[in-house]
Amino acid sequence: MTIITFTLILLAGAYLAGLVGSLTGLGGGVVVIPLLTLVFHVDIRYAIGAALLASIANSSGAASAYIKEGITNIRLGMFLEIATTVGAVGGAIIAVYTPTNTIAILFGAILLFSAAMTLRKKNMEALTEGSTLSYKLKLNSSYPTKDGEVEYKLKNVGAGFSIMTLAGVLSGLLGIGSGALKVLAMDSAMHIPFKVSTTTSNFMIGVTAAASAVVYLQRGYMDPGIAFPVMLGVLGGAFTGSKLLTRMDPKVLKYIFCVAITFVAAEMIFNGYNHKF
Amino acid sequence: MKKILSKAFTADQDIEKLIGYLLRYGVITASLIVFIGGLIYLHQYQHNGVPAYHTFVGEQAGYTTISEIFSGVGSFNAKGIIQLGVLVLIATPILRIFFSLIGFILEKDRLYILITFVVLSVMLFSIFGGLKV
Numbered sequence: 001m002t003i004i005t006f007t008l009i010l011l012a013g014a015y016l017a018g019l020v021g022s023l024t025g026l027g028g029g030v031v032v033i034p035l036l037t038l039v040f041h042v043d044i045r046y047a048i049g050a051a052l053l054a055s056i057a058n059s060s061g062a063a064s065a066y067i068k069e070g071i072t073n074i075r076l077g078m079f080l081e082i083a084t085t086v087g088a089v090g091g092a093i094i095a096v097y098t099p100t101n102t103i104a105i106l107f108g109a110i111l112l113f114s115a116a117m118t119l120r121k122k123n124m125e126a127l128t129e130g131s132t133l134s135y136k137l138k139l140n141s142s143y144p145t146k147d148g149e150v151e152y153k154l155k156n157v158g159a160g161f162s163i164m165t166l167a168g169v170l171s172g173l174l175g176i177g178s179g180a181l182k183v184l185a186m187d188s189a190m191h192i193p194f195k196v197s198t199t200t201s202n203f204m205i206g207v208t209a210a211a212s213a214v215v216y217l218q219r220g221y222m223d224p225g226i227a228f229p230v231m232l233g234v235l236g237g238a239f240t241g242s243k244l245l246t247r248m249d250p251k252v253l254k255y256i257f258c259v260a261i262t263f264v265a266a267e268m269i270f271n272g273y274n275h276k277f
Numbered sequence: 278m279k280k281i282l283s284k285a286f287t288a289d290q291d292i293e294k295l296i297g298y299l300l301r302y303g304v305i306t307a308s309l310i311v312f313i314g315g316l317i318y319l320h321q322y323q324h325n326g327v328p329a330y331h332t333f334v335g336e337q338a339g340y341t342t343i344s345e346i347f348s349g350v351g352s353f354n355a356k357g358i359i360q361l362g363v364l365v366l367i368a369t370p371i372l373r374i375f376f377s378l379i380g381f382i383l384e385k386d387r388l389y390i391l392i393t394f395v396v397l398s399v400m401l402f403s404i405f406g407g408l409k410v
Contacts, residue, residue, distance in 0.1 A: 060373075078389065224355070228312075231363075
């Protein structure tokens with residue numbers, strides 16, 4: 001295979017990863033790792049480097065649109081970023097001492113969890129009474145809906161912060177955005193309306209990924225020959241995905257992709273278990 | 278209540294819009310650099326086979342430090358140019374925190390100046406803390 005063929009196939013694959021990641025809400029990074037390792041037999045460390053770049057590109061690209069609409073809760077995002085960045089740096093440190101097969105198994109498990117999370121019932125209710133800490137930290141806010149501005153309050157700040165730290169560690173260790181865990185912290189623990197938690201989570205992913213990306217860049221995880229098609233492909237795919245999302249409700253597609261991702265996750269765990277990484 | 282807050286509120290909104298633009302243009306700039314570098318890469322390496330990506334080389338492959346990347350860009354090396362795009366992409370969210378910090382300073386929100394400062398410090402520690410090993 002020539003380098004041009006390889007690049008073009010990788011570009012097409014990354015485009016598909018960005019599209020699937022955007023339609024399922026899992027993010028492009030999560031799909032890039034199995035694509036590179038299982039299909040292209042790339043070392044998982046290069047895959048992690050590329051996935052981090054895909055996560056940052058996705059997050060920054062989409063966040064600008066959400067901020068304009070006023071859905072993202074910037075204070076909440078900034079407060080929780082203390083947890084995710086400290087976690088991400090910790091994860092990047094642990095990564096050196098973690099065998100690649102263990103990383104692959106862990107990745108498969110998180111992928112299974114994330115796929116299940118996309119199918120759960122979403123929190124649409126806005127709390128009217130928040131916890132003491134939520135007032136002290138000025139985390140309560142409002143967001144625009146079809147029926148005008150809706151005020152929301154939140155609770156379980158400590159629990160949310162703890163889950164965010166774990167999300168950060170996994171993000172640093174596996175090179176993914178950990179969007180599913182971030183939404184779990186905000187949606188299930190802190191009772192934030194679904195729209196706010198997804199957009200704020202997406203906003204945070206870029207910062208969290210950047211915290212470990214600087215370490216991985218210095219370690220040589222980011223190979224230019226892989227970074228270039230992956231970055232451009234994932235961005236293109238995510239862009240197409242966001243256009244498709246405004247025109248249709250991809251419920252059926254979402255189920256199909258989630259089943260497919262379950263198989264991919266099983267393959268990652270199986271290969272990791274058999275020391276193939 | 279809302280009227281009293283409205284002045285601070287607009288400052289807040291403006292800085293948020295600015296952050297939105299920053300993120301978007303950061304990604305666009307990074308993609309353009311990577312795209313140009315990518316074309317040169319394909320041209321410079323077109324007769325080479327696909328590198329052995331199944332074995333991890335790490336730092337020895339080069340272009341892992343800012344000085345290496347810039348000297349690569351200076352000598353018009355494709356890998357150096359792509360890595361510069363990568364650098365711009367990673368820098369975008371970090372710059373974002375910096376702008377948020379300015380926003381909170383303008384609002385005189387002491388608590389969030391502190392919180393943002395902590396996040397920025399973690400980032401700087403990650404860059405300069407010598408964590409690469």
